[in-house]
Amino acid sequence: MPHLRLAPPAPTRPGVLLPARDLAIAWFLMVLLAALAWVLTVGQSRHMGMEPGTMGLALPLFLLLWVVMMAAMMLPSVAPVAITWVRGINRRSAGPARALRIAEFVSGYLLAWTAFGLLAYGALAVTGHLVDRDPAAGRWIGAAVFLLAAAQQFGPLKRVCLRHCRNPMFQLLQYSRFRPWAKDLRVGVHHGLYCVGCCWGLMIVLIPLGVMNVAAMAALAAVIFLEKLWRQGPWLTWAVGLAFLVLAVLAPFQDWLLPGLDTSGPPMGQMTGWTG
Template sequence: MVRLTAVPAAARRGLRPAGLLLLAAAGAWAWIVGRWRAMGAMPGTMGLDLVAFLPVWTVMTVAMMLPATAPVGALYGRTLRAHRTARTITFTVGYLLVWALAGLPAYALAAVTGRAAGAQASTATAVAAAVFAVNGVYQLTPVKDRCLARCRSPIGLMLRYTAHPGPARDLRAGAHHGAFCLGCCWSLMALLAVFGMMSLWAMVALAAILTTEKLAPAGPWVAKGVGIASIALAVAVVWVPELAPALVGSRMRAS
């Protein structure tokens, strides 16, 4: 008979906060699937004003970002002995506040692409190519490498904030990590403006890429491969407009 080795107590304590974050991500995905079934993938801001768009954007970031961030949040919660779950949650709140604020430029980009979708076909194609190209180039820059490295190895962040007193320490640590995560992932998230902000397949694909970049051993190479592929898409979309369904593909379906 094979005997199962007991999970060490320290590991069990670390699983609980991470499990809570993964549960939140699962709930966000369930909400997204329900909304997607109700309204599908719409171009631009999905007909939402800024006040309505920001909560939707925040739920999207919970679904897409927390699976890769849960290990970091749990690790941060273990840096001190007391109140580990509460510290992990506060860290995550700070992290998500950064991404919620990123909804402001995301809304502006969605509004621009929404207008492009209603303009001439050449304009829509040019905007789609520009978004693909920006992401492709950024994925290959040293800034992307630096931000990704901080996301993959957050030990320095943990040590820095463990020494800081005060109730805002955990919130600041989460916001700090969120800033590096935003610097790592903003151009990938911008692709949603091309594929559709509520495009379920695009969100799943991008979430898989983000998680692989941050957690897999080959993550930095995946980031560069995605950059090269995105540059190729910037060229290919000129001949295959359906590659940008939120801008050009929607127009073609309507015609």
């Protein structure tokens, strides 16, 4: 009788449920989706200025643009958890039910970031109003935002949420205990809220740097990716916090650090492709 030879399991890293090969594929797919979102974001930024405030956008249009931006910046870093959860859906569902469950998970994740987008819109509206009244206020607004971002990098909420995001195994075990009703939607919202808790301090620096500042978005996306997936991510968190402290000190004296609070540029309505 022939002997059966079992292949050894594919190697995995601690805290990661996907084999290395599948994890690489997952990251590739998520990066591909993120790249499409980047194309849309960069294309839109070419037709928009970096004036303070909401750039003249109505709330629905701002939220649509915000969700695309979040997809571009966040998808690569959530690949391990998201793809592993979707694989679980694929094993338990088929056809329309599978598509619906995946859509619920993705919708839940983006819903969390949409909720944060509402807060971002309000913050931009307030800061834009203040800078319109007194352009010099932009220096102190920028300093305050950088200081708040630094405080978040060093704070307990950042540690808790980052630890959650860096441990996919713990997350997935926790999600398996969720009740069946709208489970995938709630998993998406739950994971999205942890991402918001981990990254909101990084996102608010787009107020002084410019919401449509593609270079700033790319740098922040790289920081988010490394914080969550790099072995030295927690040390990077502290380094970025120190950098924000330096920017907070320099902001009142260096206007070039605050392109998103500069009122000297042309209004967005005068940019190509946007009319009042």
